Amino acid sequence: MVETAFHPRPLAPTPDTALTRVLLMALESPADMVASGFAGLVAREHHAALDIARVVPVPAPATDVWALAPDMTCIDAVADAHARGEAYCAALKVRLEKQGIAVTARIVEAMGIASAVAAAREARRADLVVMGRPSSASTDRRTAHTHFATTLIESGRPVVVVPSDFKLVAAPPRRVIVAWSHAPQAMRAVNDALPLLRRAERVDVLMVDPAPTALERAGEFGAAITAHLERHGVTCCIVVERSRGRPMGQTILERASRSHAQLIVAGGYGHSRVRRWALGGTTRTLYRHASVPVLFSH
Known part of the structure; x- marks a missing residue:
């Protein structure tokens, strides 16, 4: 696991879409x-x-x-x-x-x-x-x-x-895990969660086994999403995890447990819903086994 330092909140964040x-x-x-x-x-x-x-x-x-x-x-x-x-x-x-x-x-x-x-x-x-x-x-x-x-x-x-056994606290989630990937569903999840993320005290942007792509080169992992969140006034920390053979969903849940997260933000059903549900996938794992609320976007 690799953690970077917290990025400071900008003085004049761009307003995000409110929940009405x-x-x-x-x-x-x-x-x-x-x-x-x-x-x-x-x-x-x-x-x-x-x-x-x-x-x-x-x-x-x-x-x-x-x-x-x-x-x-x-x-x-x-x-x-x-x-x-x-x-x-x-x-x-x-x-x-x-x-x-x-x-x-x-x-x-x-x-x-x-x-x-x-x-x-x-x-x-x-x-x-x-x-x-x-x-x-x-x-x-x-x-x-x-x-x-x-x-x-x-x-x-x-x-x-x-989850039915989730223990409510006196305030909405203050510690959040963002399960980040290059899938468009993950980007939509981040944008949909902005009203909640801006009020969080800690946001960990979790990247599991990041690899260079056409969208992000090696050495720049998380730079774009961090800049996006900072423009919206979100204090965030990039966290890189190695799965070491574990399923993606299990890796996310284990990190959420260690960081005492109160909310997970994730894209849902990045591929065929039928195929992913039949064979298992991250959405299925998070839905079935998360011990804290999960915000899904598709």
Whole structure:
């Protein structure tokens, strides 16, 4: 491992895009409790609106032979789905409002489309999406991952995944690891995370096994991204790690643990989503095994 000295914060940083709307994507999972706390901390610090959305699958109405009578089964199912979703969102809303956070909640119907697609469509209305990651033993794990992957790929918005066992602190993340590479997804992740990075006390830009490319010559590793972050008022430190045969995701997580990071910033799904999920990859490792929130961008 090689570390450079901290780079001083410029006196007049270029303003970054502010967070104006944070969206908590509720999945009716115990992980929502921790995710809502994280979303509330971020929204309060950035004076952003906090919305809660719960996507409820709505069955398409059955076709009546005579088309004269309404399908009462469908009507009852829709009413039940709404009632459950509204009660759940109301409970989250009350919990956050007790912390002095203004919250709005809404039910999003998914009729004729997958609920994950409806979630991605709703996410486009926000600057930042937050969702919980259920424990490995939870039956909601697969549903949560489907919502995460679809939202990340289809919405064009950054998604913060908060582990169900993450211990919230009194403030948003102050120690951050940026998993840096030359992939465009990593650059988007850095830009999407700028509002959070500017308020961090320490940002480590982690480069694993850097190699010369057409974009960066040997001896200049991290120079461009460091300059970019400094222009936005981010105090950063370049960290180079050697994987020594370890998977990239494992190397990132081990470094995050040693540095007591409270947030990881990473690009998600740099290659075919199906191939990477089937064979394993950095996104899969970070999603499944990170013990701290991870901000993904695609």
